[in-house]
Amino acid sequence: MEVYGEKVMDHFRNPRNVGEIEDADGIGRVGNPVCGDIMELYIKVEEGTIVDARFKTFGCGAAIATSSMVTELVKGKKIEEARRITNQAVAQALGGLPPIKMHCSVLAEEALRKALDDYLQKAA
Amino acid sequence: MEVYGEKVMDHFRNPRNVGEIEDADGIGRVGNPVCGDIMELYIKVEEGTIVDARFKTFGCGAAIATSSMVTELVKGKKIEEARRITNQAVAQALGGLPPIKMHCSVLAEEALRKALDDYLQKAA
Amino acid sequence: MDNTRKIVYLDHAATTPVDPVVKETMLPYFDEVFGNPSSLNGPGQRAREAVESAREEVASLIGARPEEIIFTSGGTESDNAALKGVALARHREGNHIVTTAVEHHAVLESCRFLEKNGFSVTYLPVDADGIVDPDDVKKALTDKTIIVSVMHANNEVGTIQPIDAIAKIVRPRGIYLHTDAVQSLGHIPVAVHELGVDLLSASGHKFYGPKGVGIIFIRKGAKFASFLHGGDQERRRRASTHNVPGIVGFAKALEIAVAGMNEEAEKITRLRDRLIAGIRERISDVRLNGHPERRLPGNVNCSIAYVEGESLLLNLDMEGIACSTGSACTSSSLEPSHVLSAMGLPPELSHGSLRFSLGRNTAAEEIDYVLAVLPSIVEKLRAISPLYKKKVKAQ
Amino acid sequence: MDNTRKIVYLDHAATTPVDPVVKETMLPYFDEVFGNPSSLNGPGQRAREAVESAREEVASLIGARPEEIIFTSGGTESDNAALKGVALARHREGNHIVTTAVEHHAVLESCRFLEKNGFSVTYLPVDADGIVDPDDVKKALTDKTIIVSVMHANNEVGTIQPIDAIAKIVRPRGIYLHTDAVQSLGHIPVAVHELGVDLLSASGHKFYGPKGVGIIFIRKGAKFASFLHGGDQERRRRASTHNVPGIVGFAKALEIAVAGMNEEAEKITRLRDRLIAGIRERISDVRLNGHPERRLPGNVNCSIAYVEGESLLLNLDMEGIACSTGSACTSSSLEPSHVLSAMGLPPELSHGSLRFSLGRNTAAEEIDYVLAVLPSIVEKLRAISPLYKKKVKAQ
Numbered sequence A, B: 001m002e003v004y005g006e007k008v009m010d011h012f013r014n015p016r017n018v019g020e021i022e023d024a025d026g027i028g029r030v031g032n033p034v035c036g037d038i039m040e041l042y043i044k045v046e047e048g049t050i051v052d053a054r055f056k057t058f059g060c061g062a063a064i065a066t067s068s069m070v071t072e073l074v075k076g077k078k079i080e081e082a083r084r085i086t087n088q089a090v091a092q093a094l095g096g097l098p099p100i101k102m103h104c105s106v107l108a109e110e111a112l113r114k115a116l117d118d119y120l121q122k123a124a
Numbered sequence C, D: 001m002d003n004t005r006k007i008v009y010l011d012h013a014a015t016t017p018v019d020p021v022v023k024e025t026m027l028p029y030f031d032e033v034f035g036n037p038s039s040l041n042g043p044g045q046r047a048r049e050a051v052e053s054a055r056e057e058v059a060s061l062i063g064a065r066p067e068e069i070i071f072t073s074g075g076t077e078s079d080n081a082a083l084k085g086v087a088l089a090r091h092r093e094g095n096h097i098v099t100t101a102v103e104h105h106a107v108l109e110s111c112r113f114l115e116k117n118g119f120s121v122t123y124l125p126v127d128a129d130g131i132v133d134p135d136d137v138k139k140a141l142t143d144k145t146i147i148v149s150v151m152h153a154n155n156e157v158g159t160i161q162p163i164d165a166i167a168k169i170v171r172p173r174g175i176y177l178h179t180d181a182v183q184s185l186g187h188i189p190v191a192v193h194e195l196g197v198d199l200l201s202a203s204g205h206k207f208y209g210p211k212g213v214g215i216i217f218i219r220k221g222a223k224f225a226s227f228l229h230g231g232d233q234e235r236r237r238r239a240s241t242h243n244v245p246g247i248v249g250f251a252k253a254l255e256i257a258v259a260g261m262n263e264e265a266e267k268i269t270r271l272r273d274r275l276i277a278g279i280r281e282r283i284s285d286v287r288l289n290g291h292p293e294r295r296l297p298g299n300v301n302c303s304i305a306y307v308e309g310e311s312l313l314l315n316l317d318m319e320g321i322a323c324s325t326g327s328a329c330t331s332s333s334l335e336p337s338h339v340l341s342a343m344g345l346p347p348e349l350s351h352g353s354l355r356f357s358l359g360r361n362t363a364a365e366e367i368d369y370v371l372a373v374l375p376s377i378v379e380k381l382r383a384i385s386p387l388y389k390k391k392v393k394a395q
């Protein structure tokens, strides 16, 4: 299978941080069944730092890999730092995505943003 | 070469009755350089019977073969009989012609008709 | 993926390997009988003979006359030429076309092109099994209708359409009937007069022939305007130097396919039903897409709820099993399969569809291997699916 | 004709045998790497890799980028797609097309089709050697001109056109330049940026590659509408399952042709000139058609006065020599070659033209054999020609 690079396939094969966080501080839900991708991102925040992140995803290989990667990228990051993670950063961390799959990285960015918004709203 | 049947190729390879008749009783000239075929048919008539026929032809394989065949067909025929020789008869005597080459048999029929007309005119 | 491992190939609806006898038959036409069939010289005429005897063979195998067969570059060209060729030839008689919502993109996109160029197109619905109702065809016809195009068998779900019944409605009205038989030729009986069609498209690589060669059958007397303009090949209905090895291979492949059809269909149907039954036994919330009986022998299309097709496919591929998602393979669009949508499937089910297409060499052990591997893949993907979670909670 | 006798094949401009290395390279793609490049599974992706590396190879050999190459079913499709694809994509900007009177029918008939559909076409004249004057191109351009199509080298007389000079006139005006390089690619240098073209057509079987596969080069950014509608292949610019062995064979054949080009052209040119000189020495009233130097290495086209081409060809064929008449091979029309007519030849001379096209494996002895056989054939045909008789009488 050479549609995806090695890194994508690694994260697809062995997705990191699968699951939910029962008492999450922020939850981001994006996508819908029509477009074929649904992502849920959970974060746990302590003193402005993301200490845990988990996901559940219905979607293609790229959707699963970007979900996995975004959880890896945010763990240990400050909220402000996490806010600056773009879809490109996620795609890059995966060694690139095929053009028709870039929308998955956008979805991951959106899920993250929503989870952060959710956290800030709850915290406020 | 299988565009043409065996009989056509035989008449093309060894055309019968090539040449002119110096004191011909009838001459038929048809065709023109634009269409790529020129036929000249010479007949010698004795007491209403065609005793000799010769041709010269500039043209494709079918043009040469039909010229050759038409001279064969008319030799020994009465003028009225010769008049009834159609292009189909020539083509048939050759075992058939490819559809795009049927016009050559038409040319042969026309050359014969003209030669007969020429004879009748001269005889009149 | 380990390249040396034997792959369980269950993607025959996408393409088939060239049969060894077909390949062998083609070989001399690359460099021995290599002339241009349009050349009058000996090498050209020997190539021409090969093309013409292939044409006779193909014609006799589908009940047509040799002059009714045009060789093309594949199913797509045949579909384009059929639709556009008739549209162009008959546009003075009318500008209405009837087709179905489940056609291959080669037909649908040709229709969309024609819509941009003054034609109007009716896209007929199908029922939950993917079948077109001949009555719907009847209702759609107007006095402007010039052609109806309904595929013989569907490439995604394998459903076989009632072409003969549709023909009885369409043709007495002087309207042409075209069928895309790309998926059916070589697999189920295809006889143009029994189907009652005026035009038919097919492609070699779907029945163990070469890629890049197809045919259109055009009933003698049917009006048709050439699509590929140029030389005088194919009685001026399709220009371009003949693909001689491809044409010879097409004919040989069809000969072999027709000779072995009954036996093969029987064997494949048995394996198909074993796979369907096995999946249903082992996995919950599975739906078989397409008609249970009126389907191609080799087609298994199922929707596995809560998981997405591509990720299933990738996981199967990692285990050495090659199949397809139900939706168009390279589709750059995010929309679910137009076929499954037309059959009324909700998007999450059509995104979760898999197509296994069995072939001549598919073995029972391969089916069993799929059945051994698939359940745990589904389980793994469901475990990370937010949809499955919801379902579990709802119970 | 004796089938076992070795044939002197001098019809390489019509088609060439597939090179043995090319054939060998293609073989695994029939039944080993046989997947559908549009399938996401392993077999599909391995086939896709083969297609994409062929694309890279071809692109680099003509100085293009991979995404500028589209694989087609041959030269005819490429010409059709180029002309119609640009016409459709740019019709709002203008409806005028400029081409020449000596193009291949694939271009001319596409133009005639477009003329019936609202476009106007200027057919430029050529000089006695078959060359288009760039000044004539300049004069023909209007503010409605959207594309100019001038072939790189002519298939009948081998004349090479000044494409680069034409490009300098056409392209600064925002008009696209297309060249039909079917006869030149693999035989003389073809680099898209040196030629300065926006679109270029080529066909595999003219340079020892397989029949049924070609390319269009479309400069990045050039507007182009798809001609074959269907799936998403070739970035949606040409639908249909890739002809994988054909594509791989095209690339390999081009690689071999380019690698050996200089040496081969030199050898073939020498034999060509030997044939031309020999014919002139041995036969009276012969005219060499086409430019004496600006011509393809392998092309010898001559008119032999007072005799007709087909009967010459048949007689040569009986002696085991395969060549062509100057005019279109299967032409069902009675008109003389449009190319020779455009060059000003009277009909009887264009009907008496022969094309010998030499190839990679042509040997000096074969040329000598032709020179030994041809004079007596001409003599025999002249003896039965009414035109020759007149000529003799006139002296």
Ligand SMILES: Cc1ncc(COP(=O)(O)O)c(C=O)c1O
Binding pocket: C073, C074, C075, C076, C077, C079, C104, C106, C151, C153, C154, C155, C180, C182, C183, C203, C204, C212, C214, D239, D240, D241, D242
């Ligand atoms: C039903 C159907 N029609 C048309 C096509 C197009 O055929 P090809 O890819 O040979 O152009 C296919 C397969 O790709 C098909 O399954």
Ligand SMILES: Cc1ncc(COP(=O)(O)O)c(C=O)c1O
Binding pocket: C239, C240, C241, C242, D073, D074, D075, D076, D077, D079, D104, D106, D151, D153, D154, D155, D180, D182, D183, D203, D204, D212, D214
């Ligand atoms: C100049 C030229 N253009 C186009 C073509 C058409 O190519 P094909 O026969 O591969 O379609 C040919 C040869 O047949 C040709 O010589």
